[in-house]
Amino acid sequence: MSFQSSAGSQCTAIAILGAGIFAKEAHLPAVAELGSKVILRAVYSRSYKSASELADSAKATLKLEAPPKIYSDDSTGSGSTLDALLARADIDAVIIALPITTQPEIIIKCLQAGKHVLSEKPVAADVKSGLSLIASYEKEFKSKGLVWRVAENYEAEPGYRRAAEAIRQGKIGAVRFFRLTAVGYVDKDSKWYKTPWRTVPDYQGGFLLDGGVHSVAILRTLLLDPLKQVTSFASLSRPHLPPQDTITALISCTPVSERSSESKDKKTHGIFELSFAAPAPSRSEVGNTIILTGDKGWLEIATGVKVGNKSVVRITLHIVTHEQEKEGDELEEAEEIIEEEQKSIQAEIENFLNAIKGTDDGLGDPRAALLDVAVIQAALTSEGVPVDLDELLREG
Template sequence: MPSTTPGIAILGAGIFAKEAHLPALLALGSAAPPLHAVYSRSEKTSHEFADAAAVAGLPTPAIYHDGDPANDLDALLARSDITTVIVVLPITLQPSIIRKALAAGKHVLSEKPVAPDVAGGISLINEYNEKYKKNLVWRVAENFEAEPGFRSVGELIASGKIGKIAFFKATVMNYIDVDNKYYKTPWRTVPDYQGGFLLDGGVHTVGALRTMLPEPLTHLSSFASLNHDHLKPHDTIHAVVKAGSHFHGIVELSFAGPTKSTPSSDYFVITGSEGWITVNFAKVEEAGQVLRIRIKRAVKVEGKPTEEVEEVVDIPAKGVEAEFASFFDAVAGKETLDIGDPLAALGDVAFIQAGLNSGGELVDLGKLISEGK
């Protein structure tokens, strides 16, 4: 039954909704609107999510699913007490659901990527800007962008902590076999969108880079390949990237690791004229998962390096919680973090699309975003 208190609904009841979204809502407590409903295409999945919410200590949400007109998505969106929805659905389905929710007058937080491709993202963003932006908030949930650790690195670099940025590296090596819980979801097993896991997961790396670097990524030249048949259409991108006016770097993305253990390497390395910063996820017994930031700087006397000083900082990883808090503040009309902009998220998709299609040719990312091709 409808409530007298405005609240939210989660559209999509899969792994990430249960394992990341529910804990974030629980952590926010009264700072988050009440969870009134959950929708999934499957009745079984909706029930499982509702049960998980109850186990987590949240009120059990009402269940909506396809196949029952009295309790389908249209019925959920017709509820006046649901003012906001969080969309956690398959990549190719999300744009149509975002449009449906906005047309129903709901604020929307949609999981990354913003759309399956750049052209689709441009169309969706233009429609939002023209029809809904005046009255409704739509943000894209890119939790790496919201991670306090990545944001802290961006602030350190902007303050000149390691001097003028010269070059950078991002290396991602993941092992995805047929028993991986994310691979087992049908829409990932036979993806109907470009890049497979590279689009689904690769946008995280690009989102982190744009959060940390002082200027945007502008051009790339790359090669893409498929190394494991079950990860079609591609599982690996290697790109040389230009950023801003003067610096450049290398981005290596692969979901084709041959073993669960990966080569020892730093996830992100950003080098400046006075030192460098590395950023890696780590697990700490007391704090759980953290972003470990390591800073090494040269101390100079009369312009000559005399010693090196190192700092190591661990910042708890809580990107989903941070993006939720910022989104709810935006809906309430409060000042928020500068995150979740659909156009910024479109830049992440453009990077992956260019990385898949470059074939060694130089791609202008700004031109791709403006023209959609």
């Protein structure tokens, strides 16, 4: 169902389930930017305290006359439970930002109540549970017109999508190899570490799963060829980040069928380095790179570049041309720079709202998001033995 805003345009009424840091610092500002396209009617958390804090933040950020209604597990009275929230006919959809292992049950509960769902990444804690969750959605709810999307904001980031467009336009030719390095510093005083469910994770990989799926999503967005095989080693460098905090992987791709037989013999492959074990912030501030090299050039992506008061994704294209097609030919290299303001959270929510209204661009597809989990799972378990991603996604 949809509602009319005061401006007369179609407006989707939502609730936010989960009152953590990300809901306050990312979801609320994004909802504010979307203006009359969306209205926040309710918030839910396991505790009344955190739900009320989110409601107060929503009132300030969204400039509401009154805070949205509060629901929690420890509220008194049946009218303030999650079931009561989901029974409301004036709420179309929910955004779920709950602990990784809690989300699947809540996703199904919301779909059963007839609500569209945008759930935070990862899609599930592991491939097996993700396959089960997706199967339930596709069998029971998809045919009813209910939309479920996974909020993978890196996939929706306009800068990454511009880079993908440049690659598909052939500006650097066919991608031959790549390197993605992402090193983070997570101290015990970090606001992210202090989140209880992250401090003692009950899911594989700890921060490597929670944050690592973002990096996989970047590769999935950029590369024309689908990711096929992972060979990796995983380790723990800092004791407070169990079970592992570092992976180094070689990833290869399967050439798409549309390519020529000559091109199909040249597989795309690359290095995937991911760690949250930097010994100091200075290490996380250098060396983080996304570089894709093609047979006609290469591109580099820098994220978080400050331009005035904005943060942008900067794509630097190095386009190579040959004067003559023979050995010893002269090379000419042209540089092209593309910049896009970072607004991935806003983009993913807007895409979700559009999907509800019937315009679906495919972003946030749960099966695509499951590949991100599969790559991390393969990297955690490989121990130097190649893992076939297609087999993992079939068998869990």
